Amino acid sequence: MSKPVLYSYFRSSCAWRVRIALNIKGIEYEYKAVNLIKDGGMQRKEEYIAVNPMQMVPAFVVDGATLTQSIPIMEYLEEKYPSPAILPKDSLQRAKVREICEIIASGIQPIQNLVVLQKVQKLSSEEEKAEWAKFWINKGFIALEKLLEKCSGQYCVGDTVTMADMCLVPQVGNAKRFKVDMSPFPLISKINDELEKLEEFQKASPFKQPDCPEDLKGM
Amino acid sequence: MSKPVLYSYFRSSCAWRVRIALNIKGIEYEYKAVNLIKDGGMQRKEEYIAVNPMQMVPAFVVDGATLTQSIPIMEYLEEKYPSPAILPKDSLQRAKVREICEIIASGIQPIQNLVVLQKVQKLSSEEEKAEWAKFWINKGFIALEKLLEKCSGQYCVGDTVTMADMCLVPQVGNAKRFKVDMSPFPLISKINDELEKLEEFQKASPFKQPDCPEDLKGM
Structure with a gap:
């Protein structure tokens, strides 16, 4: 195969x-x-x-x-x-993992993705484009931080890596790229730091992919 | 309980x-x-x-x-x-249902939702707000129509109602509200018409909910 x-x-x-x-x-x-x-x-x-x-x-x-x-x-x-497993066994816990995934995958990322930002820039300006991305990430992270207070352990939901963590790290990556101030989000930051220690997460980093330009590699 | x-x-x-x-x-x-x-x-x-x-x-x-x-x-x-069941048994079919759900739930709806439109209007104008919504719905529907050519039957995936159909009808509702021309989307329209015949879908309509203003009821 x-x-x-x-x-x-x-x-x-x-x-x-x-x-x-x-x-x-x-x-x-x-x-x-x-x-x-x-x-x-x-x-x-x-x-x-x-x-x-x-x-x-x-x-x-x-x-x-x-x-x-x-x-x-x-x-x-x-x-x-x-x-x-990347989803818990318990249905309510599974729902919590999927909820975090969707907050990021439908509530934050689509509004700050490349093609929307290109459209915002056309409509307004280069500066507004950056502000737009920061605004939506910030708004989503405020909600996510509150949610994580209730369900997180070492990772997003308890102490096992789930799909939620696989959505979190790339979204924090976007936040950093758009220079979002992460200081109001201590839990998101802490969990992200924990996850970045894992080899499977490190290998998936944008800066370790074959199509990453040489001058960005290993960043 | x-x-x-x-x-x-x-x-x-x-x-x-x-x-x-x-x-x-x-x-x-x-x-x-x-x-x-x-x-x-x-x-x-x-x-x-x-x-x-x-x-x-x-x-x-x-x-x-x-x-x-x-x-x-x-x-x-x-x-x-x-x-x-609202998901098929076969994993590839389940993935297809979830794919349609996400195309709508992350690829279309979040970019045309109320709060984003309010922000677009502030940035630009009332006219641009309407154009913005139409643009993203149209873009998503072009992709969705192609996908449905491969997987649809009476409904989005085969002949059984799935989660995909539960995302489709409300998104077509939004499209009509924003006056998207539906003529380039015959399959989406046909499936939507089929679904609107079902009592469970009719009962869920915005215009049958307790908080629908009297002058809109039954529309």
């Missing part, structure tokens, strides 16, 4: 989530880079639209199918490769 | 998804209205922030816990009340 293929871009926080999940599950995969910037974006070419009509990464080719959207891909990995 | 409580707003497409799921599963619930508009929005009051720090609906109080985010709530309902 051929290895699954991950269409990824080193900086994409959504592809980053899936890279972590694949590393945690110990699944080998082929990395195919989709440069979202060069020549107006390779995701807008016919060749890639055939892979993912949403013109986004990640896309994951596995078991004869092409899956898109990071959370469904992680759910699929959990069903097909249940060990180690 | 007390009935579960759904914090909802009649127009909220995310609360609408959960209303459909509850109807399909035949679960009785108490409806608590959160007016997102009046007096700057009841979701911004301390009382509701304690329920959901994201200041959004839905929130769902069940089994002693408060869950937020529509997709995780639907996943929870599926785990606790498995019949009738």
Whole structure:
């Protein structure tokens, strides 16, 4: 059987989530880079639209199918490769993990992603683009920090790494990139620091991917 | 045992998804209205922030816990009340359902939701606000229409109602509200029409909720 293929871009926080999940599950995969910037974006070419009509990464080719959207891909990995589990056994705990995932995946990231920011800049200015991203990340993190007070342990939900953590680290990565002041978010910061110690998370970093430009590597 | 409580707003497409799921599963619930508009929005009051720090609906109080985010709530309902199933048995098919859910729940709706539109209007104009919503819905529907060509039957994935359908109908509702031209989307339109025939979907309509103003009721 051929290895699954991950269409990824080193900086994409959504592809980053899936890279972590694949590393945690110990699944080998082929990395195919989709440069979202060069020549107006390779995701807008016919060749890639055939892979993912949403013109986004990640896309994951596995078991004869092409899956898109990071959370469904992680759910699929959990069903097909249940060990180690990235969702708790208890249904309420599972819901809590998925809730954190969605706060990030639908409540924060889509509003500060590349294509929305490009549109904001056209509408307004370069400065507003940066402010826009900071505003939405900040708003989401205020809610997330409160939620984590109730459910976190060493990681987002208890002391086991879950899908929620795989969403958290890339979103903190985006926050840092947009220079969000992290001091009001001690819990998010602490959990992020813990997660960054793990080899599976380190290997998934944007700055360790094959398509990361040489001058950014190892940052 | 007390009935579960759904914090909802009649127009909220995310609360609408959960209303459909509850109807399909035949679960009785108490409806608590959160007016997102009046007096700057009841979701911004301390009382509701304690329920959901994201200041959004839905929130769902069940089994002693408060869950937020529509997709995780639907996943929870599926785990606790498995019949009738709203996810297929086959993992690849489940992934396809979840993919459609996320295209809508993270790829379209968050960028055209109330709070983002309020921000766009501040940045630009009332006209741009309407254009913005249309632009993102259109972009997402182009991708969705292509995807449905491969996986749809009578409904989004095959001939059984799934979570994907519960996301589709409210998003088509938003599209119509923003006057998106639906003629390029025959499959989305056809599936939506089929779903609107079902009693469980009809009962969940914004215009049949207790907090729908009298002059809009039955629209």
